[in-house]
Amino acid sequence: MDIRNIAIIAHVDHGKTTLVDQLLRQSGTFRENEQVAERVLDRNDLERERGITILAKNTAVLYKGTRINILDTPGHADFGGEVERIMRLVDGVLLVVDAYEGCMPQTRFVLKKALEQQLVPIVVVNKIDREFARPTEVVDEVIDLLIELGATEEQLDFPVVYTSALRGTSSLDPERQDGDMTALFETIIDHIPAPVDNREEPLQFQVALLDYNEYVGRIGIGRVFRGAMKTG
Template identity: 55%
Template sequence: MTLRNIAIIAHVDHGKTTLVDQMFRQSGAVRDNQRVAERAMDSNALERERGITILAKCTSVMWKNTRINIVDTPGHADFGGEVERILSMVDGVVLLVDAAEGPMPQTKFVTQKALALGLRPIVVINKVDKPDARSDEAHEEVFDLFAILDATEEQLDFPTLYAAGRDGWAVTHLDDERKDLSALFDLIVQYVPEPAPMRDKREDMPFAMLASMLERDQFLGRVLTGRIEQGIIRPGMTVKAINLDGKLAEQGRISKLFSFRGLERVPVEEARCGDIVAIAGLQNATVSDTLADISLTQPLPSLPIDPPTLAMTFSVNDSPLAGREGDKVTSRVIGDRLLREAEGNVAIRISESDERDAFEVAGRGELQLGVLIETMRREGFELSVSRPRVLFKTDENGNRTEPMETVMVDVDEAWQGIVVEKMSLRKAELQDMRPSGGGKIRLTFSAPSRG
């Protein structure tokens, strides 16, 4: 059996979830009448309502003699704290683009990360059966986007498929017979390389894996997901966690080892290098830590966790209407819930506030914190929240620094002066100006978060 690891990228409502549902059905991962497959990648209620991917997820399908691990990627920048580490688990990406709309902002964010890591893309022009589809123009816009994002010549020579995810077919040419997704499956197997650890034959080396995702399970505790970079792992093995500084974070035994089979995370007795697995049994290890055999002393190279840029104060609800909407109203239960969130979501940091019965919650953006607030509200929590505030830091010279954001604006050429003027009022500095295709100009600014 061979193995392929891919990530799938798409903007909101471009048909990613529908296409993946069809991949599950046609590969035999689920039955045609199995309703659990509907919008399988959007398993979170808020994801279904808002139409965005919030949580990264791993699934897999079998095609002939190849197992294809699929990693779903968050598209919004607020949930991009893990994007680089998620993409480090895969060896290729499938970029899904609506035939009518072409590349959109959330497409560009993750695609830029993927191209920077050297991943070769497969482009799928979706919804070509729509009346307003413009497949050729969308293809050209994707090429222009890759060129703007400084893709290599190899990445610019990408294969393209035309598809209708709702109907479950993909073809190489628009006049080909439209029957199923076999063209997509075959292209993934032929075009995406084997995982690097398998190509380099690292199976006989001591076990090492970089933790790329973390979640909290009420029965298993911490569950760490990543790609095995070398060696073989089995349940019961003793491993240690090494942080980015090379220091020992923890040593313990693997209690459970999981691999991904379709929609399920199933226990296995052995996993080899190149596979994406989930491990339970460690209590302190976190994202970016190296899980390794006890004989290893050096961590695998990894990017540090992006620091928070905004903070809000969460406190008990002290209004006259307190206790009418929820049943979890005390500071103790609110604090416990926030600490559980921080354990599974490494992009959020929790600390006690100077105010009484209050906690400071820091994250990457307002959308990320807003999703946390809405999730807690639906769980029956009542709380008061402050307005977001920017987190400032002091450097080694005693100077106060603030987080800066890169803002990219695509605008018609006639309006670029107005945009530059408005951004300048918010203390943004123009860094770059270049054509963006379709008669538009792309303006790149460096702006303070408080702008």
């Protein structure tokens, strides 16, 4: 199966968790008659209460035969350790920036961590339908910030997708919106590199998250860097 591993990072309240909710909905992860709780990745009670993401979460969507593994990371400076750790497990990032507020201090922090890992960015200008949105200026701000942080030529050649996560729409054109998230799905497939296929080598597996399920007990979540694992 074709795979993409991405992290979604942003300043607090720029809409990244809502964006992931839409990707889950539109990929068919949930049945049409299944009730989907808002803020799918904010499972922690404190996160739901405060409306921010504190701990890194993982989920996956299947789009046209490609499995897209998504790591939703904190957008709040107090939980920066989570951001740094998760950057080692992905091959690219979605940098979500508010179409009106633009680059914020926390955007700088998470972007620096991604660039240090030589990750390929996709810039998602979210809340494009917001009053006084200024998408062109916001993209220019991202470019300036990338240059300031020492991005490579490859990293500077990033694609931009304009979205309204609240409405579930996206486009490559800031002047219009398509009716779904197809533009974002396709950009992820086209621009994020697939993992290197080294299944024949000795196993190397890095655990990044620990979870607990009442049925199966403790669960280790991470990435297989080489080799292969199977149930048995």
